[in-house]
Amino acid sequence: MAPTRIGLVGLSPNAISAYASTAHLPYLTHSPHYTITALCNSTIPSARAAIAAYALPESTAAYDSVAELSKDPNVDLVVVSVKVGLHAALVAPALDAGKAVLCEWPLGVNAGEAAQLAALAKQKGVKTYVGAQARFSPPVAALRQLLASGAIGKVLSTDVTATFGPAIDIWMKSADFYLDLKSGGNPLAIRFAHFVDAFCNTLGEFAAYDSVLKTNGKSVKVYDIAMGEMGAVAREPESKPYEIMTRTSPDEILLHGTLVGGAVAGLHFRTGEREVDGSSFRWTITGTGGIVQV
Structure with a gap:
């Protein structure tokens, strides 16, 4: 089976102690089941800097918009690893585009926000995951x-x-x-x-x-x-x-x-x-x- 192609949101080139770089990245880069094909940060230069900082393949696409990343045919799963307050704004465009999404816990800042995202995922019929790793x-x-x-x-x-x-x-x-x-x-x-x-x-x-x-x-x-x-x-x-x-x-x-x-x-x-x-x-x-x- 071909590896799942990951679009990773929030891999900062500077925040080396953040969860994206200390947990998601090591696993995704060493597992034969996944490959990182795209990064999305607040700016394209930031995404490109992260690609270089973490020695990802030069073919890794750089985006400053989840909506644009979600149009990439080389992305199967969007992984959102940012502050909780930004989850909804970044998860929703990926769901709307029909992409599978893994978002860190908690999904939203409150139950209402989480329910809205869950309803959108159900409407779009996509697979979704929340990182409750404990x-x-x-x-x-x-x-x-x-x-x-x-x-x-x-x-x-x-x-x-x-x-x-x-x-x-x-x-x-x-x-x-x-x-x-x-x-x-x-x-x-x-x-x-x-x-x-x-x-x-x-x-x-x-x-x-x-x-x-x-x-x-x-x-x-x-x-x-x-x-x-x-x-x-x-x-x-x-x-x-x-x-x-x-x-x-x-x-x-x-x-x-x-x-x-x-x-x-x-x-x-x-x-x-x-x-x-x-x-x-x-x-x-x-x-x-x-x-x-x-």
Whole structure:
């Protein structure tokens, strides 16, 4: 079977730590099942610079518009790897052109935006994928196999505790969406929701639940600096100009309820230091015949 031809959106020549360059690119360039045939960035020069920076074939097409990329007959699948706030504007033209699309999670900034894109995909009859990769991680896959084997019997309860790390009182302007509840690019929508997807894929969906979202550290100094400068600013907060931003995204998330299989579940992602034993994540599952902990 011929490899799937990828049109990759958002492979910046400068953001070498971004997900497009650290996750998508290494896999796509080493897998015999895929080949990158086109890039789309905000400008054609930027796309060409990325082609050169990552040593992609000279035949790789460069675009500054997803609509134009989607007209390329050498593109089978459009992969969108940009900030969440841009997902809808970039996914929609590809769907409209009848291209298959893989978009990073979350699909949109809210459920309404995601529903609109899902409706468009259904209307066009195209294949679509959302990158909920946590469910495929080796520990989660091993845990599913263990539970399916009946090793701990029937699951009675499960508890998850995790930390987001120390409270944020300084931040970068380029990533201020992390502080905004409505951005879709915050800890609730990304880190917590990625885990909840893996959790439900392992133990089943919630039958009933209650939740608490709280923002403790609401006042954040936001600096127009690069990530590499954050350490120096943390040591001397007054060394650079800043603006005060009011954080609305939660830094405490509590979700508890019952699962469809009857088990009781509690998930708490908090802000603060690691546990006294040094761990920052613990997932315990109790069954009629034993306990497993990750």
